[in-house]
Amino acid sequence: MGMTVVEKILASAAGLPSVAAGAVVEPQVDLAMSHENAALVINQFQEIFQGTGRAPKVWDPSRVAIIFDHRVPAESPKTATNQKKIRDFVSANGISKFHDIRGDVGGICHQILPEYGYVRPGYVVVGTDSHTTTHGALGAFSFGVGATEMASVWSLGFAVNIEVPATIKIVVNGEFPPFVGAKDLILHIIGALTAQGANYKVLEFHGETIRGMSTSGRIAICNMSVEAGATSGIVPGDAETVRYLREEAGVKEDIPCVVADADARYVRTLEVDVSALEPQIACPHMVDNVKPVSAVAGTSVQQIVIGSCTNGRLDDLAVAAGILRGKKVATGTRMLVFPASGRIFSQALDNGYIQDFMKAGAVVMNSGCGPCLGVHEGALGDNETALSTTNRNFKGRMGNPKSEVYLCSPAVAAASALTGVITDPRTV
Amino acid sequence: MAKVIIELGNDISTDDIYPGRYMATVLPTETPQFAFFDRTEFNARLRNREFPAGSIIVGGENFGCGSSREQACSALKGYEVTVVAKSIARIFLQNSINLGLRVVLCPDLEASEGDELEIAADQVVNQTTGKTFAQVKMPAARQGIMDAGGLIPYTRTLLQARS
Ligand code: SF4
Numbered sequence: 001m002g003m004t005v006v007e008k009i010l011a012s013a014a015g016l017p018s019v020a021a022g023a024v025v026e027p028q029v030d031l032a033m034s035h036e037n038a039a040l041v042i043n044q045f046q047e048i049f050q051g052t053g054r055a056p057k058v059w060d061p062s063r064v065a066i067i068f069d070h071r072v073p074a075e076s077p078k079t080a081t082n083q084k085k086i087r088d089f090v091s092a093n094g095i096s097k098f099h100d101i102r103g104d105v106g107g108i109c110h111q112i113l114p115e116y117g118y119v120r121p122g123y124v125v126v127g128t129d130s131h132t133t134t135h136g137a138l139g140a141f142s143f144g145v146g147a148t149e150m151a152s153v154w155s156l157g158f159a160v161n162i163e164v165p166a167t168i169k170i171v172v173n174g175e176f177p178p179f180v181g182a183k184d185l186i187l188h189i190i191g192a193l194t195a196q197g198a199n200y201k202v203l204e205f206h207g208e209t210i211r212g213m214s215t216s217g218r219i220a221i222c223n224m225s226v227e228a229g230a231t232s233g234i235v236p237g238d239a240e241t242v243r244y245l246r247e248e249a250g251v252k253e254d255i256p257c258v259v260a261d262a263d264a265r266y267v268r269t270l271e272v273d274v275s276a277l278e279p280q281i282a283c284p285h286m287v288d289n290v291k292p293v294s295a296v297a298g299t300s301v302q303q304i305v306i307g308s309c310t311n312g313r314l315d316d317l318a319v320a321a322g323i324l325r326g327k328k329v330a331t332g333t334r335m336l337v338f339p340a341s342g343r344i345f346s347q348a349l350d351n352g353y354i355q356d357f358m359k360a361g362a363v364v365m366n367s368g369c370g371p372c373l374g375v376h377e378g379a380l381g382d383n384e385t386a387l388s389t390t391n392r393n394f395k396g397r398m399g400n401p402k403s404e405v406y407l408c409s410p411a412v413a414a415a416s417a418l419t420g421v422i423t424d425p426r427t428v
Numbered sequence: 429m430a431k432v433i434i435e436l437g438n439d440i441s442t443d444d445i446y447p448g449r450y451m452a453t454v455l456p457t458e459t460p461q462f463a464f465f466d467r468t469e470f471n472a473r474l475r476n477r478e479f480p481a482g483s484i485i486v487g488g489e490n491f492g493c494g495s496s497r498e499q500a501c502s503a504l505k506g507y508e509v510t511v512v513a514k515s516i517a518r519i520f521l522q523n524s525i526n527l528g529l530r531v532v533l534c535p536d537l538e539a540s541e542g543d544e545l546e547i548a549a550d551q552v553v554n555q556t557t558g559k560t561f562a563q564v565k566m567p568a569a570r571q572g573i574m575d576a577g578g579l580i581p582y583t584r585t586l587l588q589a590r591s
Contacts (some may be wrong), residue, residue, distance in 0.1 A: 146523035
């Protein structure tokens with residue numbers, strides 16, 4: 001019987017000729033990623049080794065990645081002390097895929113992994129972050145785990161007792177209208193599936209629109225697959241994957257891609273035609289509360305946020321800068337921009353986007369998670385509303401349970417910054 | 429038998445259970461103070477230790493959706509509560525099993541705050557309303573971890589088995 005992409009990847013990682021959804025496997029892990037929560041992973045990891053008479057050493061330091069992004073630079077002595085503890089662990093274990101707080105090689109974990117070629121098609125990737133689904137954009141099976149599960153992977157090199165997930169096939173066709181793109185597509189899909197519609201399942205993306213989409217767009221789509229509950233999103237590796245890894249990530253080795261069998265079994269198929277799609281907005285306080293921009297246009301917003309692992313890449317900044325160039329952010333609205341990595345920040349400087357933002361009145365912040373998770377900076381006041389290109393709008397997500405967050409594409413965010421109200425970018 | 433101390437709706441996120449702004453706190457001895465922090469009254473009652481171990485939090489569908497933060501589980505584990513929900517998001521369910529937080533899947537559950545529930549092996553009996561609801565078994569793949577008392581002892585055993 002045919003296999004889906006994830007079934008093939010798991011069969012190979014578990015050393016089996018084939019597996020089917022529902023089977024329990026113990027796949028070898030190709031890459032294990034953590035961020036600041038490595039501080040908790042380290043505690044659990046040391047506890048595993050207690051009483052074993054062995055020194056706690058990670059199974060393969062070349063397969064562990066740690067990226068500081070959630071609270072950079074540290075917002076508190078507690079975070080700074082955790083980061084220090086992680087640095088010590090990194091050097092004691094010889095972990096080379098470590099990205100500290102730096103303007104050159106720093107950035108958000110889900111941007112750094114693709115950018116540095118750490119993820120390849122066919123890999124099994126685990127990360128202590130729910131948006132680890134992102135790396136399916138490169139044809140990997142990539143899923144989020146908790147800190148204790150990561151500690152177990154660090155100890156053993158494989159993930160214990162993984163149930164092979166069933167797969168939903170998403171087929172996307174049609175050409176995007178102007179100012180409509182990957183973010184609108186995934187918001188639309190989440191609205192259609194609901195926040196739990198893909199729980200315990202994989203979303204496998206197909207269709208001419210996906211084939212023609214850049215890796216950046218695929219990253220946005222796989223990143224947000226978790227908002228429908230998916231274990232992972234995945235775009236089977238193809239010519240674009242190979243192009244990205246060679247040209248943008250500098251990968252020299254062979255890049256074999258894993259594709260689904262023609263007779264693979266899917267639990268459901270969802271077909272989407274994007275040719276008439278409007279810009280989409282996720283309204284408070286759930287990501288599946290999705291409406292076309294026309295339904296909420298005119299809603300007043302006090303803070304616009306452009307950035308994050310979802311939409312902080314160069315093409316996102318290019319669209320936003322193009323809309324803002326030579327214009328001004330509306331009075332009464334503040335705009336925050338945080339590029340997803342130091343490399344993107346540099347490129348945006350070279351291309352003049354940073355100047356465009358600053359001259360328009362936006363505040364450009366260092367690369368990192370910044371306002372996305374409301375811990376660090378860019379908190380909202382009581383009864384304030386934000387419009388953001390990030391991926392979650394749960395109550396309190398931007399640090400204040402008495403505020404509201406709407407989610408949108410970079411084009412909608414930039415157009416709305418000019419007016420101070422939610423605005424269809426096709427009207428400015 | 430144990431009392432339902434709060435009845436929650438669908439899609440309760442880990443931001444609700446454990447706000448992101450306290451994520452720098454990681455020790456299981458320290459996380460419980462922030463459990464449901466923005467539900468001020470409930471948080472205060474938890475911290476005052478008003479609820480005996482085994483007390484029940486009733487959730488709707490997709491309980492624990494969102495972030496993978498394990499603090500959401502360690503914070504609840506600190507009060508030794510049991511979560512009985514219609515369905516539970518994947519990472520939260522996994523984290524609960526890994527840490528030994530008791531979770532029960534009960535898709536048709538009807539229970540309100542104050543009800544007394546009896547959690548049997550394969551069903552949940554609401555003693556207050558007299559209704560009985562079937563439980564869904566935990567994924568078989570997870571049973572071994574539960575039997576071992578969590579993922580830490582489970583992993584330790586595997587590690588020691590490899591000489
Ligand atoms: S940018 Fe936001 S969603 Fe992305 S990793 Fe950081 S906190 Fe998570």
